[in-house]
Amino acid sequence: MTIHKEGYVPLTVTAVVLIAVNLVVQQFFLLPDLWSQVLLGGSVILFLLILQFFRSPKINTKVDDNKVYAPADGKVVVIEDTMETEYFGEPRTQISIFMSPLDVHINRNPVSGKVKKFKYHAGKYLVAWHPKSSTENERTTLVVEESHTGIDILIRQIAGAVARRIKCYVGEGDPVIQGQEFGFIRFGSRVDVFLPPTARITIEIGQHTTAGKTVIAELRGN
16 A cells, blocks of 8 residues: 555654553553553554555546546535635536545546646634535635636635645646646545536535546536
């Protein structure tokens, strides 16, 4: 299993702390062998759980200018028409994908094109499925102009109650390619995509998506 670079430090710290705890308990506390084994087993399980948070599977994305791929692994929790006020100031179709702690946490470009806008917003840490999390939580806003159609696609990474670190690896003016990694959110949370009302939505509420593989919409020109 390949480990994402964001996991190197937390995994190392976790391993050191767990090893230290087990050594201290064995050295200074006269626990029965059974309890020592329980502690060791629990430490291994905890480390493996954190390890899977940072797995980085290889994804082969078939680049297609007319398709919009899922930017995150997770469950589709919102598909609705809404007024997007931060950038467009007009109606857009919003698709929201909730990333649970069991999902891969890598975010991938839904389309190819050029980054027109990037902005980081400090904010709250409401649970990711809260309706106001999209506008009140810590988040990043990324607008990509699709290279073929010229359509602007807005992607929003949103921190949740547990996920308190968002990483975005691209900035204004950068070219992006469908399926390539653009960011990472630790321990789950949510990613929103705002599409033009003319886009044909190809997923359903409750469906599980795979970043860079699941087609969530098809574009129909500018």
